[in-house]
Amino acid sequence: MEKLTNRSVQVNRNPMTISERAYIPSILKGLSITLGHIFKKKATVSYPEEKRPFSPVFRGLHILNRDEEGKERCTACGLCALACPAEAITMEAAERKPGEENLYREEKYAAKYEINMLRCIFCGYCEEACPKDAIYLTETVMPSNYTRKSFIYKKDDLLIPNTNKQG
Amino acid sequence: MLLLQIDTALIIEKAILISVILMGSLGVAMYATWAERKVAAIMQDRLGPNRAGPFGLFQPLADGLKLFFKEEIIPDRSTRFIFILGPCLAMLTATMTSAVLPWGPDVEMFGRTVSLQVADINIGILFVFGVVSLGVYGVMLGGWASNNKFSLLSSIRAASQAISYELAMGISLIALLMMTGSLSLKDIVEQQHGFWHDGYFTWNFFKQPLGFFIFLICAFAELNRAPFDLPECESELNMGYHQEYSSMKLGFYLFAEYINMFISSAIISTLFFGGYNFPFMDKVQAAVPGGVFALACVGALMTKVVCMILFFMFIRWTLPRFRYDQLMKLGWRTLIPLALVNMLVTGAVILFTMENPKPSEKKTTEQIETELKKAQAYNGKVN
Numbered sequence: 001m002e003k004l005t006n007r008s009v010q011v012n013r014n015p016m017t018i019s020e021r022a023y024i025p026s027i028l029k030g031l032s033i034t035l036g037h038i039f040k041k042k043a044t045v046s047y048p049e050e051k052r053p054f055s056p057v058f059r060g061l062h063i064l065n066r067d068e069e070g071k072e073r074c075t076a077c078g079l080c081a082l083a084c085p086a087e088a089i090t091m092e093a094a095e096r097k098p099g100e101e102n103l104y105r106e107e108k109y110a111a112k113y114e115i116n117m118l119r120c121i122f123c124g125y126c127e128e129a130c131p132k133d134a135i136y137l138t139e140t141v142m143p144s145n146y147t148r149k150s151f152i153y154k155k156d157d158l159l160i161p162n163t164n165k166q167g
Numbered sequence: 168m169l170l171l172q173i174d175t176a177l178i179i180e181k182a183i184l185i186s187v188i189l190m191g192s193l194g195v196a197m198y199a200t201w202a203e204r205k206v207a208a209i210m211q212d213r214l215g216p217n218r219a220g221p222f223g224l225f226q227p228l229a230d231g232l233k234l235f236f237k238e239e240i241i242p243d244r245s246t247r248f249i250f251i252l253g254p255c256l257a258m259l260t261a262t263m264t265s266a267v268l269p270w271g272p273d274v275e276m277f278g279r280t281v282s283l284q285v286a287d288i289n290i291g292i293l294f295v296f297g298v299v300s301l302g303v304y305g306v307m308l309g310g311w312a313s314n315n316k317f318s319l320l321s322s323i324r325a326a327s328q329a330i331s332y333e334l335a336m337g338i339s340l341i342a343l344l345m346m347t348g349s350l351s352l353k354d355i356v357e358q359q360h361g362f363w364h365d366g367y368f369t370w371n372f373f374k375q376p377l378g379f380f381i382f383l384i385c386a387f388a389e390l391n392r393a394p395f396d397l398p399e400c401e402s403e404l405n406m407g408y409h410q411e412y413s414s415m416k417l418g419f420y421l422f423a424e425y426i427n428m429f430i431s432s433a434i435i436s437t438l439f440f441g442g443y444n445f446p447f448m449d450k451v452q453a454a455v456p457g458g459v460f461a462l463a464c465v466g467a468l469m470t471k472v473v474c475m476i477l478f479f480m481f482i483r484w485t486l487p488r489f490r491y492d493q494l495m496k497l498g499w500r501t502l503i504p505l506a507l508v509n510m511l512v513t514g515a516v517i518l519f520t521m522e523n524p525k526p527s528e529k530k531t532t533e534q535i536e537t538e539l540k541k542a543q544a545y546n547g548k549v550n
Binding site for chain 2: 027030031032033034035037040042043044046127
């Protein structure tokens, strides 16, 4: 058969020579290899102190965004829930009452907004589907927890803090 | 009548020395576990333990604490007494050998000469051999009492390995003992005084390189360390003889291995690398007070021991384990004949150079003279 690459090497089946059977040269060779590894760069990243950079397209935990005046952008249209392949998002819509104009941008808003992080596959389709630029995936890795319940993120967990109110 | 010379001060002195040596060897063994993990990590391009304290220095404490808090399980079908006796024996024999090792020269302290050696018995090296061969009982009893096929298999392996390699070890040492003419470790060390004398090295390593080599290989095998760690090979016998052990009993077995490593490093340094002797020691002795000189000597010995321990680790993380038939072949068909040849050649060389005695032999006659004088003086006192 014709060789596909030049990388194959014939296995050497000759009986061992005296120097090979004495085993000492090969031990010295092995020792020199391990000795060399002492001075090599360590592969370890000491995690909490030192973090590896994420790729620019990394998709982590979701946030619900606000507009420039600190009003919630989400209008509970349900497109994100529709786009979600894992069916992780549920929401309940409510109508904005008079006097709440500084809280919600439009007449309809999400009274409840939940993402089940155990179902979520972090595909980012919700981000793509949103017509109001309300939901984004951040670079935060989902933290671990002890109960299943704690993985259902409520609106309070998702909504970014209102910086306008504080300032 | 030497026995009558024992007084309270001597007992106190020996008690302090014994506890220091015991604590020291435990401490060294403790940090040997840490060093082992560090060395392994560094050779595999990792960092190793670094969370507990600076550089992970509290790691051995954490390990020990963990072992103490683990649930202690004794199998129902085990022979209970022997099961408990196993690790005790392993620990006992590991710590017993340090008694005959000279850790430093004599020191003048509080108006008396304090010897930095627990017992200068004239059969020191035989004592070491005896205790080392007792060590196999710990493994054997543990494996047997566990009532487990794998443990038994592994302890049989351990016993046969120890027996096979003790032979070669003994024969390789006979060659050395023919040159030193003494079994006392103190004498052997004092013959290797300094580093260079009469145009040749004084250390036995340079006089008996092949003997050292055989002794070293046998020491690896006796310690059950890689590449001879067949008794506890994780991959075939799942931990071997201590598979049924848990909690601190397991800890004792593992710890005994590290103490053994420390002690055997000390023995190798004593026999072949001049013990507490170091180059230019006479000039140092003339320059500094006696206590400092003794400390320097102990430091020199410890440096050699640490280098030896690191070498043990270096080998462990380099070489793969031997197959069992290879192990036996190496022991019986290579090392024993080699040791025999070494013994014969050494004997012949000593025989043909008898006429003009070597500096080492000159020294022994000097020693005999001083001993004679001492005895005469003692007799004079008694009379």
